[in-house]
Amino acid sequence: MSGLEEHERNKTATEAADDFCTSYYLALQNDRNSIASYFCAAETLPDGKTIPLVTWNGNVLTPAEYQEHYHLMPFTLFDVQVMDCHVLNPELTKGADTKLNFTIAVLVSGTVRLDENVGGESKGFSETLVLVPSKTKLKGKGRSWVIQSMNFRYVV
Template sequence: MATPLTETEYTKIATDTAERFIDSYYSALSGARGSIKTFYVPTITQDNGRGLPNITYNGELFLDAASFQDRWEKEMPRTHVEVQSVNVHVLNPTTKPTEGVKRKDAERSMSLIVQVSGSMRIGQPKEGPLRGFSDSFVLVPNAELGKQDHGRQWLIQSQTFRFVV
């Protein structure tokens, strides 16, 4: 039987996950726009009519990751993101039963809330005005990750991005 994770271990896993995820995600927004939709959970409609992922970008709701990627690829000028702070908390330490599972699986059975603040330069990557932003994510383990661990380990279930004054 696997030993339950300690609070210190939860914190370290959450911090490492958030840092890697944020680096990868904002790099994709700047340079690998064709991969943006791979950062989100598959689109589903819940019984109450609401869907996942829940993506709100500066007040506009996107119904799926593909439409968000399409908008980003076709209408958003080149961007450069500078992350200034990342704050992460374990939202739910166990999204599925972990008793008797391997430690690696227990480490990936939590959901995280990640808060990011920084600046984004739009149109001119090296010069031009920076706009402050705040971005919040709920990350969940990728349930479809294969045995070979190909693909993203964590996916965005909910995101709210907002430029700040």
């Protein structure tokens, strides 16, 4: 198993998910040029699937397309009302000598205000993220956690 006991892994996952969500939703509002950096590097897994998997309201996009999509959107103000996380895979890489050797499932819901900071239309949203440890962070650069899979939906 990875280098952390279960309770330590859960605590680390909760703190990581909270920090990640705070930074990520602020970037969607104020730093749209950085959005693609929140995703893992593209790769094809042994089963032939390609990651990262980005789905926005049913549309499959690359991280670069997702970032461009946000550049075309009007002002957005996210209000995260619920964030829940769970360790998804407690041993991402067999025998890896790191304390960040697990994946995190993050479920987020809230509202997003469109067009105006105050008084604009507000829509409910639900988003599911799978976070993995960043390979570049293990080399001393970048974010600690990145998105391997995301699914964003407006809700009625």
